[in-house]
Amino acid sequence: xxxxIIEDEQALNASMVAYLQQGGYTCDTALNYHDGSRMLAxxxxxxxxxxxxxxxxxxxxxxxxxxxxxxxxxxxxxxAKNALDDKIxxxxxxxxxxxxxxxxxxxxxxxxxxxxxxxxxxxQKVIRVGNLxxxxxxxxxxVQGRKLTLTKKEYDLLLYFVTNKNRVLTKDSIAEHLxxxxxxxxxxxxxxxxxxxxxxxxxxxxxxxxxxxxxxxMGYKFSY
Amino acid sequence: xxxLTKTSxxxxxxxxxxxxxxxxxxxxxxxxxxxxxxxxxxFTDKENIIEYIRSHDELPNVTSGISEAIIVRETSAHxxxxxxLSDTLIFSTYDEEYxxxxxxxxxxxxxxxxxxxxxxxxLMDFEDLFESTMLAMAWIFVLLLIGLAGxxxxxxxxxxxNFYDTLERAKRYSLTQRKPLLLKxxxxxxxxxxxxVLQAMTGKIHNDYLNLKEFTENAxxxxxxxxxxxxxxxELFMQSDIxxxxxxxxxxxxxxxxxxxxxxxxxxxxxTRIENREFSENxxxxxxxxxxxxxxxxxxxxxMHDIQVEIEAMQPVFVEMNTGLCEILISNLLxxxxxxxxxxxxxxxxxxxxxxxxxxxxxxxxxxxxxxxERFRSGNKLSGSMGIGxxxxxxxxxxxxxxxxxxxxxxxxxxxxxxxxxxx
Numbered sequence: 208x209x210x211x212i213i214e215d216e217q218a219l220n221a222s223m224v225a226y227l228q229q230g231g232y233t234c235d236t237a238l239n240y241h242d243g244s245r246m247l248a249x250x251x252x253x254x255x256x257x258x259x260x261x262x263x264x265x266x267x268x269x270x271x272x273x274x275x276x277x278x279x280x281x282x283x284x285x286x287a288k289n290a291l292d293d294k295i296x297x298x299x300x301x302x303x304x305x306x307x308x309x310x311x312x313x314x315x316x317x318x319x320x321x322x323x324x325x326x327x328x329x330x331q332k333v334i335r336v337g338n339l340x341x342x343x344x345x346x347x348x349x350v351q352g353r354k355l356t357l358t359k360k361e362y363d364l365l366l367y368f369v370t371n372k373n374r375v376l377t378k379d380s381i382a383e384h385l386x387x388x389x390x391x392x393x394x395x396x397x398x399x400x401x402x403x404x405x406x407x408x409x410x411x412x413x414x415x416x417x418x419x420x421x422x423x424x425m426g427y428k429f430s431y
Numbered sequence: 432x433x434x435l436t437k438t439s440x441x442x443x444x445x446x447x448x449x450x451x452x453x454x455x456x457x458x459x460x461x462x463x464x465x466x467x468x469x470x471x472x473x474f475t476d477k478e479n480i481i482e483y484i485r486s487h488d489e490l491p492n493v494t495s496g497i498s499e500a501i502i503v504r505e506t507s508a509h510x511x512x513x514x515x516l517s518d519t520l521i522f523s524t525y526d527e528e529y530x531x532x533x534x535x536x537x538x539x540x541x542x543x544x545x546x547x548x549x550x551x552x553x554l555m556d557f558e559d560l561f562e563s564t565m566l567a568m569a570w571i572f573v574l575l576l577i578g579l580a581g582x583x584x585x586x587x588x589x590x591x592x593n594f595y596d597t598l599e600r601a602k603r604y605s606l607t608q609r610k611p612l613l614l615k616x617x618x619x620x621x622x623x624x625x626x627x628v629l630q631a632m633t634g635k636i637h638n639d640y641l642n643l644k645e646f647t648e649n650a651x652x653x654x655x656x657x658x659x660x661x662x663x664x665x666e667l668f669m670q671s672d673i674x675x676x677x678x679x680x681x682x683x684x685x686x687x688x689x690x691x692x693x694x695x696x697x698x699x700x701x702x703t704r705i706e707n708r709e710f711s712e713n714x715x716x717x718x719x720x721x722x723x724x725x726x727x728x729x730x731x732x733x734x735m736h737d738i739q740v741e742i743e744a745m746q747p748v749f750v751e752m753n754t755g756l757c758e759i760l761i762s763n764l765l766x767x768x769x770x771x772x773x774x775x776x777x778x779x780x781x782x783x784x785x786x787x788x789x790x791x792x793x794x795x796x797x798x799x800x801x802x803x804x805e806r807f808r809s810g811n812k813l814s815g816s817m818g819i820g821x822x823x824x825x826x827x828x829x830x831x832x833x834x835x836x837x838x839x840x841x842x843x844x845x846x847x848x849x850x851x852x853x854x855x
Binding site: 216218219222223225226229287288307308309310311312313360374375377379380383386397398401422423424425426 | 652655656658659660661662663664666667669670674676679680682683686687689690693697728731732735
């Protein structure tokens with residue numbers, strides 16, 4: 208799967224490329240409006256990550272053009288502006304998602320997966336990791352063909368882990384993924400712990416090996 | 432005291448003094464004139480009597496003359512006064528009171544015999560005249576006084592109207608309105624100068640305010656990108672397999688701090704945007720549904736803390752607000768009630784047509800309740816809050832003219848929101 212990342216901050220651009228490449232994506236990068244516009248015209252991408260404030264133009268124009276020429280390409284807007292108007296305009300123009308800087312790379316990855324999944328009707332409907340199967344459409348998970356009884360949060364957590372498998376996920380990023388950024392409380396970290404504990408127990412009881420490990424107190428890793 | 436009242440009072444005071452002094456001197460002058468006149472008449476009588484005696488060589492008939500009474504009495508050569516003027520009171524049987532008289536006593540000779548004449552002139556007529564004149568004067572004075580004071584008041588009022596207009600506009604002026612202070616031009620030089628000075632001053636303050644705000648906005652926005660870079664690099668760093676325990680915990684602490692900073696920055700941007708009135712799209716929101724939604728979302732958090740929720744009232748209430756802001760408002764109020772609760776405590780919620788009331792158990796405040804809605808006020812540093820939640824509540828409330836109040840009643844923190852613009 209081929210991605211184009213249009214972001215003028217070299218360092219941030221490189222971070223995204225590094226994280227996403229590990230997930231098996233091929234990434235092209237553009238550092239300004241004109242490069243981005245040219246590359247979009249030349250090639251076909253599965254998904255495009257675009258910053259709104261670019262040297263040489265507004266990212267919203269790129270979204271507009273892309274939507275007209277390649278309607279099946281997924282679009283995620285990345286912006287520091289967090290202006291409601293931009294968000295609404297962006298989504299109205301056909302962007303699939305909107306992320307505000309700063310964001311967690313794991314969150315970006317999860318959103319990207321979700322966008323690709325939603326757009327790719329004929330593609331992968333199940334995510335398989337060992338004897339674990341996750342069905343995003345029906346929000347179900349099976350272990351060795353047996354359905355897991357998960358709460359909504361536990362399912363979200365599992366999907367987040369599976370999407371970012373073999374990566375260290377910090378407690379903060381998990382908390383924000385599950386509860387959004389209105390929960391600015393240390394308590395949410397305790398919830399993360401509780402939910403992970405329950406998820407692990409359910410997975411193990413269903414006959415899976417415990418796939419979640421604690422990494423030096425830094426965070427958690429779903430390894431397979 | 433209003434300046435109009437003040438000038439009018441001074442004006443009245445001075446007028447009363449001037450009128451009193453004027454009245455007094457008028458009285459004195461009039462009195463002197465009357466005495467002069469009466470005395471003249473008495474002396475005329477005297478001349479007539481002496482003339483009569485000399486030409487007729489007999490005493491005149493006592494009733495002939497201008498004066499009211501002439502008394503003649505034989506006297507010894509030495510006892511009688513040559514000539515004396517004085518005031519006297521004579522009892523009038525008709526009026527049953529003492530009547531003031533002016534009397535002239537003189538001695539004249541007839542056939543070498545001394546006679547003492549006393550010529551009396553009643554002052555009654557003059558006194559009456561005097562009184563009516565004074566009364567008329569007094570009336571004129573009073574009317575003049577009222578008239579002048581009134582005219583003075585209205586002229587002043589008319590002259591000061593521009594000043595009051597300026598004052599009223601200056602009072603209503605608010606920096607956050609983003610409108611310059613507009614004042615009516617006036618032809619009074621001082622007021623025009625005042626207007627110009629005020630306009631220049633507020634213009635300057637407004638500019639400074641805008642610069643400061645722009646700086647804050649830019650700073651907040653510009654901080655986002657470096658934060659994103661640091662955050663992403665840390666996350667990549669964490670994926671490394673060769674980290675030691677110590678390095679990992681350092682990374683974790685850095686990452687947590689960066690997160691905290693990001694959230695803080697986001698909240699500050701949100702506050703600025705509320706101040707900038709950027710959330711103009713309002714909808715009619717069913718507050719009871721939104722409240723229930725938020726309660727459901729926070730359900731597990733309350734379970735963790737062993738907090739009981741009691742719904743005292745949940746009436747259907749519709750408010751016209753921006754949906755996002757309304758959610759932030761409600762979730763911050765609820766989060767606040769959870770965060771500052773004691774373990775095993777309660778939250779009582781009552782939503783009525785005119786107010787939303789959220790009560791929660793917890794230790795009494797250490798600080799003044801007034802500071803509660805300020806930024807970076809958190810009662811308890813350990814709670815992990817940044818003290819921005821209630822500042823957001825206060826800003827959003829201000830935007831929609833809701834009035835948040837805080838009280839501590841029977842061991843419960845009580846936060847109330849009064850609705851003004853309530854549709855339903």
